[in-house]
Amino acid sequence: xxxxxxxxxxxxxxxxxxxxxxxxxxxxxxxxxxxxxxxxxxxxxxxxxxxxxxxxxxxxxxxxxxxxxxxxxxxxxxxxxxxxxxxxxxxxxxxxxxxxxxxxxxxxxxxxxxxxxxxxxxxxxxxxxxxxxxxxxx
Numbered sequence: 001x002x003x004x005x006x007x008x009x010x011x012x013x014x015x016x017x018x019x020x021x022x023x024x025x026x027x028x029x030x031x032x033x034x035x036x037x038x039x040x041x042x043x044x045x046x047x048x049x050x051x052x053x054x055x056x057x058x059x060x061x062x063x064x065x066x067x068x069x070x071x072x073x074x075x076x077x078x079x080x081x082x083x084x085x086x087x088x089x090x091x092x093x094x095x096x097x098x099x100x101x102x103x104x105x106x107x108x109x110x111x112x113x114x115x116x117x118x119x120x121x122x123x124x125x126x127x128x129x130x131x132x133x134x135x136x137x138x
Contacts, residue, residue: 015055016031017051019051025040028076030076032074038106039076043078045078053076053079055074056073056077058074075087088103
């Protein structure tokens, strides 16, 4: 498994939905509370970017005239045709027997737990002098 850093936790607010690209693959990255989820950023129904969608819930009913909202913010609604996908599994509830989008595992880890790559970019010292940002090319 290849691991890639895609965002800082502190820079990703709760209920945010963003498109990120990882190794040429477009993903829809979402945050709900302290949990992160990622789906392929393409609706399998019509090809819409799921990162343009919004969180929603599902409706349950015990019979005619009896409805209640449940699983609030656990579903992602496609921006084009309103198809809904479970953010944990990618399961579509518009056609649950045959349509789903691929879900990807995510986790929140400390930076030092990641494997360092073979390259190191040159760094330049930066300081603030009054209202100016100053770099030192020494």
